[in-house]
Amino acid sequence: MQNQVIRGKKVAMALTTSACHATTETQEEQQQNNNNNACHMMNLAIFPYCAGEPQPNLNAVINHYVHTLNHFNSRNLGYPTNQNFNYDGLAPLLQFHLNNAGDPFLGCSFSLNSTSFEVSVLDWFANLWDIQKNKYWGYVTTGGTEANLHAILVGREQFPDGILYTSEDSHYSIFKIARINRMQCVKVATLVNGEIDCAHLKHSLLAHNDKPAIINLNIGTTMKGGIDDIDVVIKTLEESGFSRDRFYIHCDAALFGIMLPFLKAAPKIISFKKSIGSVSVSGHKFLGCPIPCGVVITRLEYMNASSRNNVVEIIGSRDATITGSRSGHAPIFLWYAIKKKGSIGLQNEVENCIMNARYLHNRLCDAGFGAMLNEYSNIVVFERPLDDEFSRRWNLACQGNIAHVVVMQHVTIHMLDSFVAEFMMMKKRSFSCFKDYGTFKPLCIADEVGAPNCSCSMHNLLS
Ligand SMILES: *Cc1c(COP(=O)(O)O)cnc(C)c1O
Numbered sequence: 089m090q091n092q093v094i095r096g097k098k099v100a101m102a103l104t105t106s107a108c109h110a111t112t113e114t115q116e117e118q119q120q121n122n123n124n125n126a127c128h129m130m131n132l133a134i135f136p137y138c139a140g141e142p143q144p145n146l147n148a149v150i151n152h153y154v155h156t157l158n159h160f161n162s163r164n165l166g167y168p169t170n171q172n173f174n175y176d177g178l179a180p181l182l183q184f185h186l187n188n189a190g191d192p193f194l195g196c197s198f199s200l201n202s203t204s205f206e207v208s209v210l211d212w213f214a215n216l217w218d219i220q221k222n223k224y225w226g227y228v229t230t231g232g233t234e235a236n237l238h239a240i241l242v243g244r245e246q247f248p249d250g251i252l253y254t255s256e257d258s259h260y261s262i263f264k265i266a267r268i269n270r271m272q273c274v275k276v277a278t279l280v281n282g283e284i285d286c287a288h289l290k291h292s293l294l295a296h297n298d299k300p301a302i303i304n305l306n307i308g309t310t311m312k313g314g315i316d317d318i319d320v321v322i323k324t325l326e327e328s329g330f331s332r333d334r335f336y337i338h339c340d341a342a343l344f345g346i347m348l349p350f351l352k353a354a355p356k357i358i359s360f361k362k363s364i365g366s367v368s369v370s371g372h373k374f375l376g377c378p379i380p381c382g383v384v385i386t387r388l389e390y391m392n393a394s395s396r397n398n399v400v401e402i403i404g405s406r407d408a409t410i411t412g413s414r415s416g417h418a419p420i421f422l423w424y425a426i427k428k429k430g431s432i433g434l435q436n437e438v439e440n441c442i443m444n445a446r447y448l449h450n451r452l453c454d455a456g457f458g459a460m461l462n463e464y465s466n467i468v469v470f471e472r473p474l475d476d477e478f479s480r481r482w483n484l485a486c487q488g489n490i491a492h493v494v495v496m497q498h499v500t501i502h503m504l505d506s507f508v509a510e511f512m513m514m515k516k517r518s519f520s521c522f523k524d525y526g527t528f529k530p531l532c533i534a535d536e537v538g539a540p541n542c543s544c545s546m547h548n549l550l551s
């Protein structure tokens with residue numbers, strides 16, 4: 089029920105915004121007023137006894153929606169989804185339902201499957217993260233969340249009484265996964281850049297050293313793009329008395345999993361030559377894909393040791409995945425994107441996103457905003473705009489006192505310039521709204537991003 093209300097609202101928002109091109113003022117009020125009207129006008133509601141809708145009417149609804157989406161995309165800054173792609177070449181595949189139920193390496197008795205594409209994609213990721221073809225197992229998931237769920241389950245099957253350690257900046261999926269698996273979860277503190285605080289990790293490990301450790305590491309936190317230091321974490325485990333047979337490390341690399349290997353300046357970060365058990369990545373984030381998907385890669389030895397060996401006759405495969413039916417289209421989108429871009433194309437895209445992120449960071453700092461950008465990151469963190477309507481207009485992701493822009497492939501310099509110009513105007517306006525100008529205090533974000541990155545009146549003076 090709640091879900092439906094939320095969905096209804098989102099669609100209504102899309103329609104009202106585009107209908108009047110209204111982007112400022114009382115959008116929320118408008119939304120509320122137009123909620124039902126817009127749906128009614130657009131005939132989105134499906135009535136219990138509906139006659140079949142004529143094709144032109146359906147086309148009109150979809151065309152209108154596409155118009156709305158284009159409008160939104162021109163200011164879509166806050167989320168790590170690459171919107172710059174063209175899969176027209178795959179249109180003929182929409183004539184088929186493709187289904188990859190089961191273990192991609194065993195194929196599937198349903199003949200309309202794309203497991204051969206899936207295995208090619210998996211091989212590519214295995215190579216990217218330094219694990220040999222005959223040493224890994226993995227599959228294309230519904231997204232980063234399912235990839236994490238699978239990976240942490242593998243860790244738990246290794247260590248049924250293991251404790252899950254993850255930093256407080258971890259993606260919300262990790263805490264949900266701990267609840268699903270009924271695992272004890274220890275939240276570890278982070279440094280201001282978002283990376284896990286190994287001093288606190290050590291303290292936590294020592295407090296629970298009677299139980300094995302299952303560690304989720306962020307190779308790029310969602311909010312700040314902080315990268316947990318795998319080598320220092322492994323050293324911390326050793327120093328805390330955890331030998332290799334008493335820990336399992338999963339690397340959640342939802343966004344950076346594809347980016348870091350192509351960034352010339354970055355050292356080798358994600359590698360199965362290190363003592364890690366699994367890596368996950370979202371398929372729709374950097375690579376760009378019209379439907380959510382993800383990839384998980386683990387060591388084959390874990391799969392053989394687990395309970396996933398039972399062959400299910402009806403699908404002619406091993407039931408080794410979290411979901412049953414799996415998208416056969418998703419692996420083809422990934423395959424197509426990787427093939428089309430090639431490693432040179434990917435490298436250019438990564439370098440370009442990072443360069444544009446640095447551009448935005450500089451522009452914000454020059455304009456007097458508190459801002460932070462981690463070294464290998466395309467996530468620019470800054471003080472939360474005082475006007476929530478402005479944040480909605482630019483589709484910013486906000487958390488407490490901070491907000492961020494993720495500079496993806498569809499984000500142009502022109503978009504960033506307009507954004508900064510509007511942000512400056514909005515800040516001036518907010519300042520002048522305060523009757524007693526003298527007592528107005530800009531947001532202090534020193535706790536979130538460190539004093540040197542804060543531009544509030546106090547920290548501005550210090551620097
Ligand atoms: C986005 C993200 C996820 C989840 O990915 P979905 O594909 O949305 O399920 C997991 N971890 C991190 C760090 C993320 O940023």
